[in-house]
Amino acid sequence: MSRFTVIGARGFIGGRLSAALRARGDSVYAPARDDAELFDQDLGTVFYCAGLTGDFHVRPFDTVEAHVGFLAQVLKRGRFERLIYLSSTRVYDSLGEAGGDEADRLVFDPAAARNVYDLSKALGENLTLARSDSRGVVARLSNVFDWTPDAGGFLSDLLARARRERSIDLPASAPAAVRDYIQADDVVAGLIAMADGRAEGIVNLASGRNLSNRELAAVFAQAGWSLTLGEDRPVPPAPRCATARMRSLGVAPRDPAAVIAQALADPQFFQG
Template identity: 60%
Template sequence: MGRAATIVGAAGFVGQRLNARLVADGWDVYAPAKGDPDLLTRDLGTVFYCAGLTADYDRRPFDTVEAHASLVSQIIRADRFARLVYLSSTRLYDGLPKAEVDEDEPLVFAPADPRRVYDLSKALGENLTLARTGGRGAVARLSNVFDWTEGAPGFLSEWLIQARAERALHLASSPHIRRDYIHLDDVVDALVALARGEPAGIVNVASGELTSNAGIAEVFRAAGWQVDFSGDADPPRPPNASVAKLASLGVRPRPVRDVVCAYLESLT
C-alpha cells in the first residue's frame, strides 16, 4: 500500500489529473463524492483540497463560500489528516499596484464588492489552512491552468480544443490581454512536491511570465493556423507572480509558447 491521500474535488479539472497521477505513482487515493459522511470520520493522510467554483462564483455566492471555506474548515476541525494542500489562486493579487508580487505580499480586497466573494472566501480558506493546522498546511496559488482535453475550462483551453477542428480561428477576446498560463501537468507536479512538506506556507504555482494573446497567436500562425480577435481591449496588466519558491521545490513549469507549439505540432 502506498502513501494515503484524499482528493476533495477529485471530479474537477485539476482533481481528475491529480488522481490519475497519484494512482500511477502508487498512492492509496480516497476520492470522496460530494457529501460523503466518511470524509470527517476516517484518516485522510495527505489532503489535496481541490474543490472550488470559478466561472459561476458570482451567480452562486453561498456555494462559493461553502466550497472555498466551510468544508475545509470542517476537515481541519475534524483533524484526521497528516498534511493539507489547499488550492487557491493568483487572482488574489489582481488589483495590487505592483509589477511583480511574491507570496508575502499583503492582499487588498473591497468587501462591499459582490464579485469579491471569490477572493475573500479563498483568502479565508488560506487562513484556516495556514493558521489552524499546526504547521501541516500549505497553499498553492494557481495561475491560469490550461489543457486540451475535452471540456477543459478557460480561454486558452477552449482555443486549443477548437484548433483540433478548425484552422481559421475567430476568438472573442483581445490580442492585448496578458495572463500567466501554466499547463495542468506542471500544476500536478507542483502539488505532489508540496505534499512532501517543504516549503510550508504559500507557493505561487505559475509560470512566472505574463504572455499576451497576441504572443500565443504568433505560435499558432507559425504552425499554419489563422487567428483573429473580435476585441481590442487593453486592460491593466495583473501583477506577475514570483515563482522562486516553486523553483525551490524543483518545479519549473514549461513556457506556454513551448507547450502550445508542441501541441500544435502533434496535430499536423
C-alpha cells in the same frame, strides 16, 4: 506507499492529481461530498481541490461553501497529517504589476461582486495557514490549461476550438491582455512536490511568464491557425507571478508558448 485524500477529485485538477498519485503507487481516497466516512478515518495528506471558477458569478453562495464552508469542517473534524489548499493567483489581481509574490499583502474591495471568488479563496488560505496547527499549506494556481475535454478556462476552450477550427474569431479579447498560463501536468507535478517536499506557507504554481493575446495569436499563426482578436485597447497592468518557491521544490514550469506550439505541431491535434 503514502496515504492521500483528494477532496474535489471529480474536478479537472483533482482528477488529474488522483490519477498521478495512483500511478506512482500511492493510496488515494477520493470521497464524495456526502461521504459519511470522511471524518471517521485517517486522511493522511489532504489535497483540498474543491472549488468553483467560471460560474462563481451566478453561484456565489456555492462558491463560498466550496472554498470556505466545507474546508472549515475538514479542518475542524478531519484527522489528517497535512492539508494542501488549492487557491488562485487571482488574489494578486488588485495589486496590478506590483503583485505576484507569495509574501505580498493582499488588497480587496469587499463591495465588488467579482471579489466573492478572491475573498473566499483568501479566507480559505487564512483558515488553512492559521487554524490547522501548522499542518496547512497553500498552493496558488495560475491559469491552468490543457487541450483535453475535461479542461476549462479561456485557453483550454481556445485549444478545444482549435481542434475543430483553423480560423477563430475572438472579438472580446484585447491583443494586449495578458495571463500567466501553466499546463496541467506542471501543476500536478508542483502539488506532488509540495507534499513530498513538505512545503511551507504559500507556493505559486505558475509559469512566471505573462503571455499576451497578441503573442498567443502569433504562436497559433506560426502553426497554421488564424486568431482574429478584438480592438486594441488599454488593459490594466497584470501581476507577474514569482516562481522561486516552486522551483526550489524541483519543479521548473515550462514556457506556455512552447507547450502550446508543441501541441499544435502534433499531426493528431487537428481533428476537424
